[in-house]
Amino acid sequence: MANHRSILLIYTGGTIGMVENPASGALEALDFTYLYDNVPELRRIGCEISVEQLTPPIDSSAITPQIWEQIATIIETNYDLFDGFVVLHGTDTMSYTASALSFMLEGLSKPVVFTGSQLPIGKLRTDGKENLITAIEIAAATLPDGQPRVPEVTIFFENYLMRANRACKVSADQFNAFASFNYPELAYAGIDIRYNDKMIYREEKPRGLKVNKDFDPNVVILKLFPGITPEVVEAILGVPRLKGVVLETFGSGNAPKADWFIEALSRALARGVVIVNVTQCPRGYVDMGRYATGHGLQEIGLVSGFDSTTEAALTKLMHLIGLGYSSEQIRELMGCSLRGEISIDGAHESFYHGIFKQRG
Ligand code: ASP
Numbered sequence: 206m207a208n209h210r211s212i213l214l215i216y217t218g219g220t221i222g223m224v225e226n227p228a229s230g231a232l233e234a235l236d237f238t239y240l241y242d243n244v245p246e247l248r249r250i251g252c253e254i255s256v257e258q259l260t261p262p263i264d265s266s267a268i269t270p271q272i273w274e275q276i277a278t279i280i281e282t283n284y285d286l287f288d289g290f291v292v293l294h295g296t297d298t299m300s301y302t303a304s305a306l307s308f309m310l311e312g313l314s315k316p317v318v319f320t321g322s323q324l325p326i327g328k329l330r331t332d333g334k335e336n337l338i339t340a341i342e343i344a345a346a347t348l349p350d351g352q353p354r355v356p357e358v359t360i361f362f363e364n365y366l367m368r369a370n371r372a373c374k375v376s377a378d379q380f381n382a383f384a385s386f387n388y389p390e391l392a393y394a395g396i397d398i399r400y401n402d403k404m405i406y407r408e409e410k411p412r413g414l415k416v417n418k419d420f421d422p423n424v425v426i427l428k429l430f431p432g433i434t435p436e437v438v439e440a441i442l443g444v445p446r447l448k449g450v451v452l453e454t455f456g457s458g459n460a461p462k463a464d465w466f467i468e469a470l471s472r473a474l475a476r477g478v479v480i481v482n483v484t485q486c487p488r489g490y491v492d493m494g495r496y497a498t499g500h501g502l503q504e505i506g507l508v509s510g511f512d513s514t515t516e517a518a519l520t521k522l523m524h525l526i527g528l529g530y531s532s533e534q535i536r537e538l539m540g541c542s543l544r545g546e547i548s549i550d551g552a553h554e555s556f557y558h559g560i561f562k563q564r565g
Pocket of ligand 1: 298
């Protein structure tokens, strides 16, 4: 552990800091003092820790872009004062918030590590203590030249550090609750923390932090299923002010070839709505040229989300629309990797790296 590093802990809520309401038995969020009292180790961790918290702390299922903005503002205001940031967040929507922050924090050159837990910190078998302590250690870690070891937005959970915009929640009850299917993990925490340095993103020439806080919420995720009706598709695509759609398709980006479906999509595209094709499969990527059913989507103007997670595609779309780009510019930028969220260089074939091998 690098000594004398200063870390800002941003506590937003989530299971990690919850206790059972004695009347209802439901978990409710408590303020940070409670959390701190349950992890006395924080006082002897070897770096200076300061705390900011959302008031009141919330269950992450209630998260909104306004709260993403609050978290980004805390990081922006304190950026020069700390060496790294740890965000404590509920697991339910952690991959959305962490993806959103990865797009908001342009030119980031310090670690921002998200973590949380499946069991509250006051429970004997909690996973929160280890997640929290290791996240702090990662945020404080440096290279031999003193530069931060992981200067990007990440999620640390149960042994693995993942790029934030590549991770998704995969289990409602296991400690191993997050996975990064299409990009190798950035570190593995066992007895030692072993970093996968080659896969960690760093700015070649740090440009300084620029925080873009505008998100446009006029977007939707439309998940296809066999039997989906024209009424449902048309109702969703006909939502007033709709500007972006993440279309979750089958396999390598396939969808029904039915005329009504293609026409409904074409009408939305003609109104300037950007439609991004991502696959429902957690692993693999969209290749609209592979089957005729995907090819039809490409022909009418859908954008490929490649191997993007739904969370990353959605928050990227909200971010780009929020920045005021035209549909044409957004279509182009969706095909570029802004923060390592998609593998556009064939890197999806290079996942296998010893202990960083993708987990099943
Ligand atoms: N409902 C909780 C939340 O996301 C779950 C968790 O933290 O694990 O805030």
